[in-house]
Every structure is written in structure tokens, then in C-alpha cells.
Amino acid sequence: MPNEAQTTGGTVSASVDAPPSLSFRARPALWVAMIALSTAICAVAIMIGTHKFQFGPAAIVLMPILWTVLIGGFLGVQRWKPVGGHARAVSTHLMDVSIVFFLAGLGTQIGPSLAKFTNIGPAILLQEVGHVVGTVILALPVAVALGLGRTAIGATWSIDRESYLAFAIQRFGVRSPEYRGVFAVWVLGSVFGAVFISLLAGLLGGLDFFDPRALALGLGLGSASMMLGGVGALSILYPEMAGEIMALAALSNLVTNIVGFYAGVFIALPLCQKLYRMWSRIFGRDDLGHRIRRGALNPAAGRARAGGADSARPGLARTKSDEESGIDAVDVYGIEEDPVVVRTPKTWLIAFTATGVAGVLLNALGTGSARPLDAVGVLILLALTAIALVLAKLVPVVPSSIWVLALATVASAPFLPIGPAIASTTQHISVLFAGLPMIALIGMSLGRDVKALRSLSWKIVIVALMTFTASFLAAAVIAQIAFQF
Template sequence: MSTAHAAATPVAAAPEAGAGKLIKVFIIATACVLLAELIGIVNVPMGAHYKVVLLPLLWALLIGAAWGLASPKLPGAIGVSHELQAISAAVLQPALLLFVAKLGVLVGGNLPKIMEAGWALVFQEFGHFFGTMVFGLPVALLLGIKREAIGATFSVGREPSLAIIGEKYGMASPEGRGVLAEYMTGTIFGAVFIAIFAGLIAGLGIFNPHALAMGAGVGSGSMMAAASGAIAAQFPPEMAKDIAAFAAASNLITTTIGTYFTLFLSLPFTVWAYGKLEPILGRGRSVKQVEVKGEVSHDPGVKLAFPTLLVVWVVSAAMSLIGNWIVYKTAPDAQVIAGLGIMIGAVIVGYGIYKLTRGIVPAVVWVSAIAMLLTYPAMPFAAEVAALTGKINFLAMTAPMLAFAGLSIAKDVPVFRSLGWRIVVVSLMANAGTFLGATIIAQFFMHPV
């Protein structure tokens, strides 16, 4: 959509989520989580010495997506309407903050170890931001895609990337269609794809688990959770906390500096690389221009007032108890509830600071900072806080948010279908590139050759 058209078209105010519909979303999401945790961890053998580990978080995502897609044929009482799918998408963002708090308390206790990574943690970010282009752009050109390739490969295509391309080129431009394809692919397939891909790479046994964990910090909470979980499943259980901590630290860096890095470095570099490579790789190759049908930029989403956010955090915490009990064998006793209460408190304080500072710095940064302070070894009661919050497995906290993500997918499928299979392949290559690029760079600095 062009800038001029966007300015001429009024944008509706975001509607509030009704209590009844919100409760229905919670009930259906809880059912998805329960089914996913009952399926549990599934190991798929791949030869004599290798396996792919499929975690409950993937089942939660797939069950939610299947439920949403099947809803037109289901009775209204158990169906997930387009409005409920929009509410699920809105709930996902605050639910992610609770997961961020869990990662924060892991990072805080492991900060001395993380700091030892030194330059590996700093320079692996270049892999995140340039890996998308290095792996995705040549494939796009070989498949005959033209300037859509710029939008699809300059980043992993999350919300800030949509804003950057929308402002610079307009969403109806080829670059706009490309970034929308990357966004849609990440939304629908991102967590599943990156979990399987990260698990495959981890299973090769050639990368340090900390390097793999840093590669998982791609700048998307759900994708980072899926990747770090798949990596952790390939190593001894005692390494799971370290892997989560390194992934969270990398993801925090990617999230905080990502907008500026993509705007001033990776986007100009991708445009330059396209100009150099297109005459070579794209010569004689072209496909019909992708057309996005319908308006995709005017959906105002759903508004969640602060009391509703509190409910989301409490319910998401309660949902995490399901997997913590069924899969990780920790009953919801007083200490577990206290640990969840501490994390909810960190989210409330961090979100409050975010609002008081008018959103200049993302809420995820404040929540992470508060949570890290609680378990930083030099802080009073750090050991006690770490012990209480440590009773909740971080993988148990991923299933609820991926259930919400799954339930929200169906509303985007019509737009996704209009984007074409070639650009989907390119988007998956870009997602693989950001993980593998960062992992390789981190490995080099941790174990220089």
C-alpha cells in the first residue's frame, strides 16, 4: 500500500477485547497446551546416532493452527472466529513478556559466564543481521524473484522491518510485498521451521552449545523459544539453563539494536548487493509479479487495557504449570507459585517503567533488566529468587505463547497464499541464514581456527 493511499484511508481505532471472548480464547488455548503436554516430547530417529526432538511447544503451535483453520467447519461454541484469532494475536505480545521475565532471571544468574563469551556475543550479531541476506538473496535471484527479494532478505521481517520498508518504499511496492512475505512466513512457519533446523544443526555435534544458543537469538520471542528449546534437547539437561540464558542475551541485543542496524546497515547493504548480483544471478529469470489481494495494513488489531494485561500474565503463568507438572514433573506447590509471582512482578514493574518513559525503550528491555537484577549474584536474595524461579522450566513457559500464536495464524492465511511459494522458500532461507550466520561467527570467536 502506498504512503499516499495509506494517508487517504482512515484507520479504525483498535477495538477492546470483550471479557467473554477473552475467556473463550484462554479456554481454547489451555486445551491446546494440555493436549500438547500430554503428547509430550517425541524423539524422531535420524540414523544410528542422530535424532530430531519435537517438543510440546511445537504441538501447541500446530494444534492451535489446526483448530483455527478448521473453525469454519466446527460448531460455533468451539470455533475460533476471525475476531478471536485477532484477540489471540493481541494476547501473544504480553504473554511473551512473561517468558522474557523467565529468561531474564536465567540471564541474571549467568551474567558472569555470559560476559566470558566476550567478542563472540558482540560479533555474532553481525551474523543475525547479514545472514538473512547472504543465504536468502542468491536463492531469491536464482528463483527469478526481483525487488521483492530486498524486503524478504534484509532481516527476519518482524514488525520493525515492516515499518522500515513501509515508510521507505510503501507496502504495495515489490519491497513491501517481500517483507510481508517474510513476516507471514515467520508467523505461520517460523517457530516450527527454526526449531527443526536448529535441532538438525545442533545434532551435527560441530558447534559449541553456547554458540548455538546465541544463534537462536534471532529477534523473535517465539522463534527464539522454539530454537533454544530444540537446541537444549540435544544436550544434557544440566545445560538447558545455560542455553536459555545465552539465547536470551543474544535475543535482547538483537531486539534492542535491531531497528537501527537494519535501517542503517543491513537494508542499504542488501540494496547494494541486489544491484551487484541481480544482473549475474537473475539474468533471464523472472516470475510474475506477486500481488497481495485485499488491504493488509489497516487491521487495527485488538486493544488490551492494563487490567486485561494483568489477567493475561496471570493466566499465561497458570497455563505454564500444566507442562511444568506433566512433562517436567514439578507439582504446583507454594514455591512454584511464588516463583511465578516474582516473574509476574518483574513484568509489571518493567511494563510500568515502559509506560512512564512513553515507550522510548521497548518493554522487553525493561522487563529483562528488572528480571536480571533480581538474580544477579551481587544483589541481595539473588540465590533465593533464582531458586524459586528455577522451579519453573523455561520450556514449560513456551507452550502457552505458541498456542496463542497458533490460534492467530488462520486469519493471515489468505494473504499468505497470495504471496507465492518461491518467496516462501526465500523467507525460510533467510530465517536459516540468521541462525546459522550468528552461530558460525560465535563459534569462530569462541574457538578460533
């Protein structure tokens, strides 16, 4: 699946080392087709525009991000001319640049506003507590009550982005219930996360209960696409605060990327495992999620049957625990293995050029104005993108998302001699429009995940949505409280 793993995980060149049988050199026509198609999808979405529907005090905001996902997703799953594995491999390469370019734009919005954030430092730090424990406190009991068994642990200890998926493979094994929970939330978040968070942010923002800054901090979920969706909705509801909302969300996301994973591993996961045992006793469930008689509960009784953390089931047959978790274990949960593009200086040049040209065109279409200086601003963002990708290659332990946000923030900060110049050059570039190709490319790759999505039960879908909601809502509530002091 084309996702943020290749970029935010600092492994943008991992596909170069793929087995030769899975590597290929993309034809020029394939590059042209994917670049033109993704840009056209974004242009159509921008022309459809933004529509806001009021439902009492709340509001649902339908915006270009939503149309981009829907159009891209339709093209990705239709059978007449399906988007194949080679095309998805090209889109993955394009996304490696597009995502970091988007984050570079966010960074240049943080730098000029650093002085404004000195008085809300505690709120930025405290909201991370909400991301860490909100899912465990709010979503875990629902998952246990629905009978997910130990799958509930993997589904609720975080919003399960790529770093958590990798950790779960090593910690629990791919046949464990915990991993199946992580996998399910990861798939649903990658495909529907941006749309869901945009709708949720619009509903909460329309209530006039939360400080928009608190909601912006809550959007630092560790996912660029989810953050983009939420920022878009809040910026429409509070246009006079759009710049501050975007900067706060990006800053919060940076904090989450830096400390969120470690807090999740060392705080949220142990807490989730302890509370899981408590909720299992309360709801009378064993490790398979089956109801048992009161007084006879032993949560560990079904561990061997469920596939323990330290053991894997022999064979690939679908067992009762697979049915309970709603995941098909026969073919590693239905994710197809796409070929990968052989990456060369030429392919990187194509990806950077496509990102830059699309950024200029979509920004002009979305904002309704085209300034020669905007092209210079896009070049600056591309330069920051290139530096971040190189640094992530040299220092793999630090992902490119952190590199680019830090570089862009510092480069545009007023305390540097070049800061005001970079800030003024990039201030008219709307990353909500320039970053849309990332969403289109994700949507067009949906065909690869259809089998995995079909294998998910309605229970895990509910729990995944609860996990996203709990993480966002708990962080926003904590930030709201922090703003009161």
C-alpha cells in the same frame, strides 16, 4: 495478527486508540473460552511429549512446541467452529502478557549465570554480524536467481520482524516490491518460524559439529517464539546444558533487540541493495525479475513498472510485478482487520491472572512436580512483566522485551542482595512449558492469515526459509569461530 509487535515493540496499549467501530468489550464467556482453550492445547501438547528421530548424525526433535502450533493452527483454520475476529482480539491481549512473562522467565536464567559469560563476550557481539549479513550473503543470490526482482531486497536484508515491517512501510511504501518481500517473510516467520527453527536447531545440534553454546547464540534472531523453538530442541539434545543454552539464547536475543534493527537499517540494507545490483547483472535479471539479454541489463529499467521506492502505483489492480512477487496487492496482502478489545484495568487483571495460573499448571504438568515456591516464582515473574509493560508505556522508544529482560537479569544477578533469593525461587520454573500459551494463541490466530499465506508463491517461501536459515547458521558459525580463540 497476534504477534510480538504489540509487546516487543512497546505498543501494548495501541489498540485502545483504535477507531470506535473496531473496538469492543469482550464478554466473560469469550475470555473463559480463549484461556481454557489455549491452556488445554498446551496441556495436550505436553502430554504428547517429546520424540527424537535420528537420521544418521542429525536428529529431528518433535516437541510440545510443535504439537502446540499444529493443534492451535488446526483450530484456527477449521471451518466447523472457526476462531473469529473477536476471539483473536482477546488472544492478542492475552499474548501481550504471555510473551513478556516468557521473557521475564528467560531473564531470571541469565542473571545467575552472568559470571559464566564474561569470557564469551566477543562471541555474543560477533554473532550479531552473522544475523546482519548472513541473510544478505547467502539468501539474496538465491532470491535474485529465482526471479523475485527487487522483492528480493525486502525478503533477505533481515528476518523481517515487526520493527522491520514498520520501517519498510515508511521507507518504501506498501505498494513497493521491497515491502512485499518484507511482508512475505514476516507472515511466514510469524506462523511457521518457531517450528522451522526448532527443526533446524535439532538437525544442526545432532551433527555434533557445533558447540551448543554457538547454536544458542545463533538463536538470538530477535523473535521470542523462534528462540523458544530452538532452545527447546537444543535443551533436549543437551539436557545437561539446558540452563546455559537458554540463558545464552536469551542474552543473544537481547543484544539483537537492542542493536540488530539499527545494524539492519544502516549496514545490512545498503549492503543488500548494492549486492542486489551485482547479482542482477550476473543472473541477467531486471527489477521485475525477468530474464534479459546479456549486455542489455539495466537493473533500474523496470523500476517504474515495479513500483519504485518513492512512487506508488495508482489503483489496486494486480500487475505483473505482483505476480512475480507472489503477493496479492488487492487488499493489502490479505490480512484481515480484526476488532480490538477495549483495554481496562479489569482486562489486564484477567490477562495476568490467566498467564499466572496457566504458568503454574503447565509447569507442574511438564516438569512432573508442583512446589508451593513455584507459585511464588510465577508471581515474581508477573511483577517483572507488569513493571516492564508500564515502563514501555512511559518510554515507548524502549520496547517491553528489552525492559523485562534487563529487569529480570539484574534482579536475579548475584551481585544484588535480592538476586540469589529471586534466582532460587524461579529456578524450577521451565519457561519452555510456562511460555507455551504464547505459541497456542499464535496458532489459533492462523485463520486470519490464511488468505495472505495462499497469496505467497513457492519462490518467496523458499527465500524466506533461506533467510531464516542463513541468519541462524551464519551467526552460529561466527560464534563457533569466536569460541576457538
